[in-house]
Amino acid sequence: MGRWEPNARGRLANVALELYSERGFEQTTVAEIAKRAGLTERTFFRHYADKREVLFAGSSQLEEAFVKAVADVPKSAAPIDAVAVGLDAIAEFFVDRRDFARRRQAVIMATAELQERELIKLASMSAALADTLRRRGVAEPAASLTAEAGVAIFKVGFERWIGAPKEREMSRFMRESLDELRTALTGN
Template identity: 50%
Template sequence: MARWQEGAAGRLQGAALRLYAERGYEQTTVAEIASEVGLTARTFFRYFADKREVLFAGSAQLRDGMAAAVAGAPATAGPMAAVSAGLEASLAFLGGDHAHSSARHSVITANAELRERELIKMASLAEAMAEALCRRGVPAADASLAAEAGTVVFRVAFEQWVTGPPDASLPDLMHATLARLTEVTAPR
């Protein structure tokens, strides 16, 4: 989910994703990933803790970027407007490479351990945004509701993007999904 990186880390990420897609995640070793791009396992471990984390590089930056945007929203913004600013900020981290994001999504959905790691990542995004809302003076329950609802929008829009045509606009999907959430949760 990290923006494509130049250099060794980026090449290792690309090779890992390619091998996971071709051979399966379980069947691929760190040594194979490294040798695919002319590097050693030792070099791999300079950049990534293990073969799972190569798929989650950049998660901390994404989380911190979203939380910073929530914190930096205008003082007049309500909780959901501040969370929208967080979603807006996520686009800088995510929207770049449809083929990469789409391949990553396929690898993750095919493996229970990776789906769990992705859930944990989503929970950490929600938690970071909820904490940022609390520091803005939003009561804890409202902060959780807004941050988690925002994370649901993030996840649903992102999934539509990666499983859809490459020319679809992630910002448009994010805005449409946010509007749809309001629609779906409206009293009737």
């Protein structure tokens, strides 16, 4: 029971998502998740604070990866080009995670509470990105606007990536979304 379980964390996440898809998020208990994973509830709570956290544990890592990549770009680069490098880091983060991301998205769209949580995570990402841009010397309102644009590109690019009938590299969708936004704002 208390012994080390190889990849318990990953197993719990997969099983949780399976149950949320089958029964709905609200109808699933931690006891059921642990049981199907062949683990104890205690093990579950060693890895996740609650059943919602299973779906959002990756969000903080994602924000970190995004922001760190932007911070590491040489200061001579234009802010939007630094953000584009950050979007590549996001694409890297999601390699081999498309199936999980798709199923996670379906669960989130089905539950108002989870949609709210997702909006909070995106707002946090935008705030962290704006902060990083200001530390790169970008003035306001350009820092906040570029950050909002970066998160919008991520959001739309991500949805297109998981919605595509065949798997294609996420970075292509990110670049495409950036180009589309640029065209939408300037007409060329």
